[in-house]
Each structure stands twice: as C-alpha cells, then as structure tokens.
Amino acid sequence: MYNAKAYSAASATSPLASTVIARRDPTPNDVQIEILFCGICHSDLHQVRNEWSNVMPTVYPCVPGHEIVGRVTKVGSAVTRFKPGDFAAVGCMVDSDRTCPACKAGLEQFCPNFTLTYNFPDKHLGGVTYGGYSDSVVVDQHFVLCVPSNLNLAGAAPLLCAGITTYSPMRHWGVTKGKKVGVVGLGGLGHMGVKFAHALGAHTIVFTTSPGKKEDALRLGADEVILSRNADEMAKHAGSFDFILDAVSAEHDINAYIQLLARDGNLVLVGAPEKPLALSAIGLLFARRSVSGSLIGGIAETQEMLDFCGKHNITSDVEVIPIQKVNEAYERLLKADVKYRFSIDMASLKSE
Amino acid sequence: MYNAKAYSAASATSPLASTVIARRDPTPNDVQIEILFCGICHSDLHQVRNEWSNVMPTVYPCVPGHEIVGRVTKVGSAVTRFKPGDFAAVGCMVDSDRTCPACKAGLEQFCPNFTLTYNFPDKHLGGVTYGGYSDSVVVDQHFVLCVPSNLNLAGAAPLLCAGITTYSPMRHWGVTKGKKVGVVGLGGLGHMGVKFAHALGAHTIVFTTSPGKKEDALRLGADEVILSRNADEMAKHAGSFDFILDAVSAEHDINAYIQLLARDGNLVLVGAPEKPLALSAIGLLFARRSVSGSLIGGIAETQEMLDFCGKHNITSDVEVIPIQKVNEAYERLLKADVKYRFSIDMASLKSE
Numbered sequence: 001m002y003n004a005k006a007y008s009a010a011s012a013t014s015p016l017a018s019t020v021i022a023r024r025d026p027t028p029n030d031v032q033i034e035i036l037f038c039g040i041c042h043s044d045l046h047q048v049r050n051e052w053s054n055v056m057p058t059v060y061p062c063v064p065g066h067e068i069v070g071r072v073t074k075v076g077s078a079v080t081r082f083k084p085g086d087f088a089a090v091g092c093m094v095d096s097d098r099t100c101p102a103c104k105a106g107l108e109q110f111c112p113n114f115t116l117t118y119n120f121p122d123k124h125l126g127g128v129t130y131g132g133y134s135d136s137v138v139v140d141q142h143f144v145l146c147v148p149s150n151l152n153l154a155g156a157a158p159l160l161c162a163g164i165t166t167y168s169p170m171r172h173w174g175v176t177k178g179k180k181v182g183v184v185g186l187g188g189l190g191h192m193g194v195k196f197a198h199a200l201g202a203h204t205i206v207f208t209t210s211p212g213k214k215e216d217a218l219r220l221g222a223d224e225v226i227l228s229r230n231a232d233e234m235a236k237h238a239g240s241f242d243f244i245l246d247a248v249s250a251e252h253d254i255n256a257y258i259q260l261l262a263r264d265g266n267l268v269l270v271g272a273p274e275k276p277l278a279l280s281a282i283g284l285l286f287a288r289r290s291v292s293g294s295l296i297g298g299i300a301e302t303q304e305m306l307d308f309c310g311k312h313n314i315t316s317d318v319e320v321i322p323i324q325k326v327n328e329a330y331e332r333l334l335k336a337d338v339k340y341r342f343s344i345d346m347a348s349l350k351s352e
Numbered sequence: 353m354y355n356a357k358a359y360s361a362a363s364a365t366s367p368l369a370s371t372v373i374a375r376r377d378p379t380p381n382d383v384q385i386e387i388l389f390c391g392i393c394h395s396d397l398h399q400v401r402n403e404w405s406n407v408m409p410t411v412y413p414c415v416p417g418h419e420i421v422g423r424v425t426k427v428g429s430a431v432t433r434f435k436p437g438d439f440a441a442v443g444c445m446v447d448s449d450r451t452c453p454a455c456k457a458g459l460e461q462f463c464p465n466f467t468l469t470y471n472f473p474d475k476h477l478g479g480v481t482y483g484g485y486s487d488s489v490v491v492d493q494h495f496v497l498c499v500p501s502n503l504n505l506a507g508a509a510p511l512l513c514a515g516i517t518t519y520s521p522m523r524h525w526g527v528t529k530g531k532k533v534g535v536v537g538l539g540g541l542g543h544m545g546v547k548f549a550h551a552l553g554a555h556t557i558v559f560t561t562s563p564g565k566k567e568d569a570l571r572l573g574a575d576e577v578i579l580s581r582n583a584d585e586m587a588k589h590a591g592s593f594d595f596i597l598d599a600v601s602a603e604h605d606i607n608a609y610i611q612l613l614a615r616d617g618n619l620v621l622v623g624a625p626e627k628p629l630a631l632s633a634i635g636l637l638f639a640r641r642s643v644s645g646s647l648i649g650g651i652a653e654t655q656e657m658l659d660f661c662g663k664h665n666i667t668s669d670v671e672v673i674p675i676q677k678v679n680e681a682y683e684r685l686l687k688a689d690v691k692y693r694f695s696i697d698m699a700s701l702k703s704e
Contacts, residue, residue, distance in 0.1 A: 282624050
C-alpha cells in the first residue's frame, strides 16, 4: 500500500476537501497510473450527496471521479499492453467477474458482479473503491484503456463516461452514413452525441428549447437545429428519424420525439430522469418504434470509441479547473453553467 | 354493384341492426368472397361507438368487422391465386399504395396510404369501406389470404387480427426455441400469444392477476403461470425474459415487467391503453432493454402466419354466435366475458 493525495467528501453535506487515501501496490495484473485529468460527471455529484441512497448508498469518505486519464507509472509482471510512460485511461468500471454471459459478450457494464470505480466494495483493500479525484490509481489491466497520443488529455477525460455513453448506443443501433439522427439535450452527454453522430456520417439534428444554443450546435457538428417548442417545426419532421439520443435527465415529453421516429426507429434514453416518463403506447404501435435505455459501454467498445476519437480528433469541450474549484464547479453543474464538461487538472493537487 | 346483407350501426349510440349495403362488382384484380365467419375485435366496438373520434371519426352507417373468412364466389380476369370455391380470408386492410418503402418491405400496415377494411375512404364506390359483418365482400387479390383447409373456419377468423397482431412481433423480435417468453393479459390477443409462443418452441409464461386463469393458461400451451400481484414470484424471474408480449389495454405497471427482461430484452405493447403509461428510465438503462409497439402485420407475414397455423393446427378459441346476438356480445366483451373471441356465424344473416 502507498498513500495518494485525493479530494473526498466526509458526508452528504460536506464539501469535497483534500485528503490522503491508501492505494494498493500493483499486483501482477495491475497498472499504476499517475492521474493527469479527471472529468466531472453529474454522477459524481449524485453520489457525493448520497442522492441515490435507495440503490447505491454512499460510503464516506467518498472519492468520486470516473473519467480518468493519466500516465502509466508502474505495471505488474503480467501486464503486456502497457509500460511506464504510456498514456492510459480508466472509466466507470475497474473490475467484473469476467465469466458471466455479459462479460463474455464484452458487455462488462451489465455484469452482475462488476466493480465501479468509486463507492463499490474494494476486493483488494476492503472498504470501497476510490475514484479519480486523486493523483494516482491502480487498476487491473483489463479495465485500463489506451489513449490515442494525438488527443488533448483534458478533453479526452470525459470520453470515458460521457463519450462511451453516447457512442455505444449509436453503434449498437446502427448509426451510420445515410441515417437521420437526433440529439435531445445539449449538455455533457448531448454534445458528445452530436460529435459522434456527425463523425459517423449521419445527418445530425439537435433539438433544443433555447434558440441561443443553435450556433453552438452547428459548431459541434449538427446539420440542423430544431426548436422543440415549435410544434410546426417538429411536425415537419414527423416519422423521419432513424435514431434519437435522449440525454435529458429532467422530466420531459418523450412522446413528442417518438412521433418523429421513422418505422422501426429508436429513441434511446441515456439520462435517468428521477420520475417515471409518460409513454403513449399508440406512438410506438403505429410505426413499430422502440424506446430503449443504454448504459456506458463495454471495455472493448470503450477502446474502439477512443480509437475512433483518435482517428477523428474528437474530444469533449471542457473547462479545465484546478481541484480547488471542484465545489464551485458542482454548483455550476447544477445550473448547467459549463460548456460542456469540467475537467480537473490534477497537477493542482500537488500543492495540497 | 350489387346488394349485400350486413349489420350496421346508424350512430354511436345505436345498436347494430340489419341493413343492405352496396358492394362493387369484381374488377379484374378483385376476389368476391361469401363471408362465412367474422370475428369480433374490440376495435369494432371502439369504431362503432366513435371512441376514436379524435383520430378516426366514425362515418355512419358503420359496418365493422376485419376478421373475415369465407369462400370465393367469383374472381376477376387477372386473379391467379384464387378460384371459386377456395377458402379465403381478409384482415384489417383491403388496399395500400404498393409503392412506398413500407409496402415494398412487405409492411403494408405502415403504408401511409393504406385502406382499412371498414370506415376508410372507399376508392371504388365512394363513401367508406364496409367490413365483414356482411354476407359478401369484394377485395383486391393482394389483400386476400389463403386459409389452410384443415383449420376450423370459425376459429380461423380471429387469426386475421388477433392472430397476426401477436404472431408478427414474435417473429420480428426472434421468438424461437430456447427463448423465455412472457404473455401479459390472457384475452383475445393474449391467448393467441400463448399459442404462438408455445408453437414457436419458446418457454412460455403467462402473467395473470387471477389464480383462476392458471389452468386455462396451461391448457393453451403455457409452461408456467406467474401471479403478477405476487412480488416474490415476480422477483424470482428478474432479468430472465427475452421477450414479453403485453396485450393489456387497461392502465397497468409496465415497469414491473421491464424488470423481468434480460439484457437486450423487449417488452412489446400490442394493446393501446388510453392513458400514457408510466415508464421508469432506469429499468431500461441497466440492461439495454426496450419497450416497443407492434401493429398487426404485413400481408406476406399474415399468409405466413396462416400457413404456420395450418401446420400447427392453431386457431382461436371462439364462442360462435349468430349475428342477431352481436349487441349482446359487445356488452359481454366489455366485461371480458368471452373465451377468448366471438366469431359470428354469417349463415345467421340469411334469415334477415
């Protein structure tokens, strides 16, 4: 074991503050990474404030962060894919059982025995796993990703959650050239959805309630922008979308978007609104449409996504902050006051 | 033109009563059919009582009926697949544009220009189309199906709507041997779903709120019956179903069934509850599940379904009634007092 610097919350109402945590010494299959950047995901805030107490109660102290990029500092004897000095990344998971049907299908995100990057039982040290708001992490090589060397590291960090969450459903439901794709909700997830849909060659349309977001949507790669409150504009697109990515976490009317799907079209939810959504069956029946959910992605697909980003030079639009501003960033996140993701420069932790 | 006997409603509040309607003389592509049996679908009742006034207002007089089987009495000069004396059937559609992408894909049910069997503009005679509560009908050969000669005709009639409505989604979403399939709602649609799932080789489980339905579900082909109000029994099956057919038209909790779906599993709605259903996004996200809708089936698939029924000797469980009891049957339908579909013996119309 060794000590690592980190930021942790001591309770649901405490601000995040500087601390020291224990990390394991690398086992033969482990990769030790010096964390350079860690993205801030809305999940971090939910977990820190124990807002998921009914399904995943928070164990304190809690060190969040699952959008991790850094440099390999040490590898175990059985590690073949990494060597010290390589850029590496870690996402939402650090382990799984490797034997269940989901794992065998490369879909570790659906493994009933996965280990999430933070606030999950730590099989090595006991207690719970600690995430990426830290200067160092040790992770089994199977859950460590390679980062293409051309990518900006601060912008690459959010790919590990916001990126794979939007890339995976597009690949699964066949977003390609010739398809008409919509993105609802231009935030941390949605802005990645626009970049991926565009790079995959789809005709990409952003739905927004704010005329002010139009310019930015076009800059991100949208071919068109639809003001979702304009019923006439919406009606013009009825029955025409092959796929719509719905990245809205607040309550909203999904039926308005279902009506825009073509036959066999799919509305995929990647946000998780707290209250149930109202679903009209008729909208599904009349064109054999579907509403689905999707959750991050498997490890192989995460690597595929990173390689795709390398090829197309895709990163998240980030505002880089020092870790000392993390509590302020959380407050701004609640007001959607960020374009489009915060990325913590972990060099700032050295001064703690 | 010639006169045909029929039963029609004169208004939303009138009982169905004996009448005479005009049918066209067969054109070169038409098949004239002496109707022997016509099933009663809940749609008939909705349409007769103008309960869909906002989307498909009823034009009176209204002659419902879209589960038609009979005997060919005359064919046009271009008709090759039928000859007088053949058994033939007609379902929910009597025409479509034949040129749109849906038609070209054999999915006439999604053609934007289809003609439904009743209460739709009649391109030949003007006014609206008249359905199968009649002694005769004339239909373009493309929309006429062959009825396997081994099937009981009274029981075959409901295959044209209840049958294809449940068969089509099972084929589309790959119900086969080795799959675990659920059916929610053991009524006109549901009981066909059980027969098809069983005949397709799936492990078939019926969900019911009534312990009294268990025996009948097993008789219809179910391998197991789950009392949906028993939370423990439901929990035992969490995450295990590949496909669930939801044939409930009343308000109900779909999330309880979504939780039972395996990864990539699909809950398919074939009923159309009036009010929106409450949908929990989380249930979809955590196993990439989908909720979809399905609507009858295309013409080629309807023929495939009838041939499948011929091979497996599948018909609907029907209570045969004379047309004079149709108003009484509607009242019983509202109380779900039928096992499982009414089939009108059209010979009874001769005495009118």
